[in-house]
Amino acid sequence: MTCYTRWVYHGRPASGPPQPGETTPKPRAKATRIIPAFCGHGHRLNAANLRYTPAGVRYCRACRYVTEKTYTERRFTYRHQGHDVIPTRDGRRYCRTCTRGDHDVDEMVVERTASGDRPARVTAAELETAVVQLRLYGLTYELIAARTGCSLRHAWWICERNGLTQQRGAGRGLSREQQAA
Structure with a gap:
């Protein structure tokens, strides 16, 4: 029995489709690669930290997190340069200039x-x-x-x-002792 798809793949040679056994066998799968214990930055590559992209490329989850965080920080700094930026309780930064307009x-x-x-x-x-x-x-x-x-x-x-309030008695030239009396 001949293989029609291989004959088409090879450009339909005049000799006709190849006979069974005449074609070269499929290449064998590559040997399995050993996954290292640590990534290039020293993070352990275990089941919780090792991830794969849809293309099958492996990556370290901790390194990806650090990279995304530094990118986000750089972008925030660039977008809010010269603005009134304050830290929030949970450590994030908050731009009051953009929020207030x-x-x-x-x-x-x-x-x-x-x-x-x-x-x-x-x-x-x-x-x-x-x-x-x-x-x-x-x-x-x-x-x-x-x-x-x-x-x-x-x-x-x-x-x-904005620091424009005054306590009672302040600004009248009275000392604290005079105000208390």
Whole structure:
């Protein structure tokens, strides 16, 4: 019996399809490769740490984790360069500039908010800028809250976060002993 597919594979030679046994046998499978005990960075390659790609290439899971983490850190640093970045409780970094929208403050919205004509859409950064601006003018929290359309507590909180609050008696020239009396 002849093999038609091999005859087609070889370009349909005029001699016809090869007779059984005339073709070379399939190459034998390569010898199994021994998996090393450790990766190049010293991590143990056991069942929990050794993984394979869909193409069959093995890799160290710990090395992949380190590589992805450094890549993510580099990308975060590049994207938030010059921003107000603070650490969170779990150790991650948090960009307050992007969250509040500090990089995209519209000065006209700030001026309208500070004058008492608050637009329908005001970002947190624009509201904060208007509150700080009014506090620096010397207005009280009640007036700031009335002009900007936020609550009294929110106006105070923004000023507290930016270091614009004063304790009672501070700024009047009284020492702590005089304030206590």
